[in-house]
Amino acid sequence: MVLAMAGNAVGLGNFLRFPVQAIQNGGGSFIIPYLVCFLLMGIPLLFVEWSMGRFGGKHGHHSTPFILDSMDKRSFWKYLGVFGIFTNIAVAAYYCYLESWTLSYAYHSVAGTFAGMTQEGVNEFFTNYVSLGTNQPIVFWLLCLVLNTWILSRGLSGGVEIVAKIGMPLLILFGVFLAIKGVTLTAGEQGAINDGTVGLNFLWTPDFTTIWEPKVWLAAAGQIFFTLSVGMGSIHCYASYLKSKDDVALNAMSAGWMNEFVEVVLGAAIVIPISVGYLGIEKVVELTQTGGLGLGFRSLPFLFQNWGPTLAAVSGFMWFGLLFFAGITSSLAMGTPVMGFLQDEFHWKREKAAWTFGLIILILGAPCVFFFNEGVFDEYDYWAGTVSLVVFAVAEIILFAWVFGMGKGWDEITRGADIKVPTFFKFIIKYVTPLFLLAVFAGSLPDIINKIANPGNSYVSIARIGLLGLYAGICYVVYLAYKKRVREGRFH
Amino acid sequence: MMLLANIIVTVFTVYFFLKVLRTPTKDAGDFPPGP
Numbered sequence: 419m420v421l422a423m424a425g426n427a428v429g430l431g432n433f434l435r436f437p438v439q440a441i442q443n444g445g446g447s448f449i450i451p452y453l454v455c456f457l458l459m460g461i462p463l464l465f466v467e468w469s470m471g472r473f474g475g476k477h478g479h480h481s482t483p484f485i486l487d488s489m490d491k492r493s494f495w496k497y498l499g500v501f502g503i504f505t506n507i508a509v510a511a512y513y514c515y516l517e518s519w520t521l522s523y524a525y526h527s528v529a530g531t532f533a534g535m536t537q538e539g540v541n542e543f544f545t546n547y548v549s550l551g552t553n554q555p556i557v558f559w560l561l562c563l564v565l566n567t568w569i570l571s572r573g574l575s576g577g578v579e580i581v582a583k584i585g586m587p588l589l590i591l592f593g594v595f596l597a598i599k600g601v602t603l604t605a606g607e608q609g610a611i612n613d614g615t616v617g618l619n620f621l622w623t624p625d626f627t628t629i630w631e632p633k634v635w636l637a638a639a640g641q642i643f644f645t646l647s648v649g650m651g652s653i654h655c656y657a658s659y660l661k662s663k664d665d666v667a668l669n670a671m672s673a674g675w676m677n678e679f680v681e682v683v684l685g686a687a688i689v690i691p692i693s694v695g696y697l698g699i700e701k702v703v704e705l706t707q708t709g710g711l712g713l714g715f716r717s718l719p720f721l722f723q724n725w726g727p728t729l730a731a732v733s734g735f736m737w738f739g740l741l742f743f744a745g746i747t748s749s750l751a752m753g754t755p756v757m758g759f760l761q762d763e764f765h766w767k768r769e770k771a772a773w774t775f776g777l778i779i780l781i782l783g784a785p786c787v788f789f790f791n792e793g794v795f796d797e798y799d800y801w802a803g804t805v806s807l808v809v810f811a812v813a814e815i816i817l818f819a820w821v822f823g824m825g826k827g828w829d830e831i832t833r834g835a836d837i838k839v840p841t842f843f844k845f846i847i848k849y850v851t852p853l854f855l856l857a858v859f860a861g862s863l864p865d866i867i868n869k870i871a872n873p874g875n876s877y878v879s880i881a882r883i884g885l886l887g888l889y890a891g892i893c894y895v896v897y898l899a900y901k902k903r904v905r906e907g908r909f910h
Numbered sequence: 911m912m913l914l915a916n917i918i919v920t921v922f923t924v925y926f927f928l929k930v931l932r933t934p935t936k937d938a939g940d941f942p943p944g945p
Contacts, residue, residue: 449915622912668933672926679923683916836933837926 422574422582423673424680425747426652428589430516431644432681433741434710437621437690439641441706443634446624449682451638455854456646456678459639462843462851463648463811464674466818468666469830471657478908480658480758482651483896486814489822496900500892501810502651503759506752507775507892508802508885509650510566511782512795513752515555517745518562519547520738522554523715527734532719533727540720544711548790559787560780566746567776570753571769574659578750585743592736592743593680597687599725599733603695609724610695617694617702621686632861639858640804645681646674647748649807649814655755667835680744688737689713696721714741763899782888785881792877801885805866812855819848 440448474485482502486495526532532540547555569577603614628634643649657666693702693713705712718737722730756778757771766774786795818827828844873879 446912449912453915453918618912622915665933668926668929672923672930675919675923675926678919682919837929 421586422579422747422751423653423656423669424676425582425586425743426656426751427645427647427673427677427748428586428680429645429647429744429748430513430520430741431641431710432677432685432744433593433688434714435644436641436681436685438706438710438713439637440621440686441690441703443637444625444628445620446622447626447629448634448638449622450629451635452641455635455638455642456674458846458850459854459858460642460646460648461671461674462847463815464646464653464670465667465831465839465843466815466827466847466851467648467653468657468670469827470814470818471654472660472662472664472666473830474654475658475660476662478762480655480762481755482654482810482814483759483899484762484903485654485658486817487900489817493900495813495817496896497893498810498813499651500889500896501649501806501813502654503755503892503896504889505650505802505806505810506652506755507778507782508798508806508888510749510752510775510779512786512798512803513745513749514562514566514779515559515783515786515790515795517742517749518555518558519715520741520745521562522547522558523719524735524738524742525558527719527722527738528731530727530731532723532734533730535720535723537717537720541716543719544715550788550790556787559783562746563776563780563783566749566753566779567772569746569750570757570775571772573768574656574754578747578754581750582747585747589740589743590680590684592740593684593688596692596733596736596740597684600688600691600695603691605695608726611698612695614691614695616699617691618687620694620699620702621690636858636861639854643807643811644803645677647751649809649811650752651755651810652751655758656751658758663834665834665836667831667839668837671837689718692721693717696724759899763902782884785877785884789877789881793874794877794881797878797881798885800869801882805862808855808859808862812852812859815847815852815855819852824848 440452470485470489474480474482474488477488479485479488481499483496483499485502486499487493489495532543535543546552550556569581571577601614601618603610603612605611605613605616647653657669660666689710690702690713693705697705697717702713705717708716714737719734722733722737724730725733753772753775756775757768760766760771760774761768786798824844824847827847831843832839873882
């Protein structure tokens with residue numbers, strides 16, 4: 419269970435997003451707001467989401483619309499709970515495409531496609547790939563979709579758990595190998611111009627002049643959301659299948675800290691040390707301007723070539739393999755709330771629910787694939803993968819701490835706990851986390867307003883309307899499910 | 911700073927991981943069957 423939850427949290431962001439965020443926000447000093455956000459926002463939200471999920475499960479609910487409804491009967495909560503389905507569908511739609519790149523690049527690494535390519539050649543390969551210069555991206559995307567759907571159709575214990583049991587240990591093994599290789603790079607050997615430790619020092623040398631800048635704190639809070647998969651609804655879903663006296667506190671802490679280990683210790687020790695080792699600091703800073711994808715896909719396949727053909731193939735397979743395992747354990751978690759909803763409310767069989775989810779992802783993901791260069795992918799990521807998480811987290815923490823009540827909430831967190839939960843978290847969950855989240859939301863508002871005012875091209879506008887339509891559509895389905903429940907007298 | 915952050919994260923991860931391993935109710939069969 420812990421491995422599956424850690425797999426849900428550990429994603430592509432641990433390896434591609436975190437190091438870039440750290441470099442762009444003060445290097446070593448970024449870790450201070452980052453760990454403060456983890457303590458004041460990440461851990462409390464993990465406790466809250468695990469407890470809410472188990473509480474909802476006790477009443478037979480496995481998705482957030484009716485989990486929230488079971489905590490307070492005012493009808494707007496279930497429509498806010500729609501975020502817990504909407505986000506998973508919309509994020510899975512673009513995330514599966516990103517995941518398919520890792521599968522494709524793992525294949526190309528082993529097939530030797532990158533052997534002998536120059537840096538420009540590898541860069542061009544990526545540009546050509548996302549521009550659909552060949553039909554390969556579509557083939558790998560469809561393969562990824564079918565694989566995800568098939569695993570989901572086998573259920574949690576028969577599918578998702580097996581992937582987590584195989585994928586998580588392999589991911590850590592691959593990560594440790596590449597991290598050791600990265601930090602032990604020696605200048606002058608195998609084409610390296612810097613020691614691996616130069617990259618680490620560059621990443622972790624603190625710039626305390628930036629530490630009080632709001633944008634640094636917003637970036638740290640955003641990274642915590644992104645990395646822990648809080649505010650999505652997938653944690654609620656997994657936890658809803660626990661028994662009413664099963665532990666949630668230790669599960670939440672161990673899964674959360676395991677994710678932090680993969681991110682802070684492993685995630686920071688691969689991309690940056692290897693890139694700085696071969697390209698130098700200035701070039702790496704330039705590449706981070708385009709995000710983690712620039713380093714992960716445009717540079718590393720070329721840099722691995724310095725290690726000789728065999729090790730280059732092995733390292734490429736390990737790097738993209740670990741990204742693939744990180745990706746698939748997360749995308750599978752996105753399918754479970756949708757399936758849980760369809761099974762609970764409409765009594766669908768597991769297979770039917772899984773293939774319906776796959777079909778929805780196929781339809782919604784197609785614009786991300788075909789109009790990637792027009793910004794549709796980024797638009798999905800912004801609204802579903804960033805803004806929605808914060809909005810839902812604000813709603814759920816207010817519901818849990820102020821409407822449901824902190825007294826009952828604390829009982830939920832501590833019931834059956836296999837660890838003693840420090841009582842100061844009671845104060846943090848009630849006062850600090852809501853204020854923190856509201857501050858994050860307020861801090862993001864100028865950017866949100868700017869985005870709304872400047873939609874960019876027509877593809878982005880249509881994508882935006884599509885996402886709004888998706889939210890409205892799920893609200894309608896939740897309304898139908900509610901009416902059905904009332905008719906059948908299925909409320910507890 | 912870097913070293914301290916790495917040590918803090920590693921110590922807590924190992925601590926909670928060992929705690930999970932030592933908890934008898936958390937075994938390979940603790941994963942729920944649905945959905």
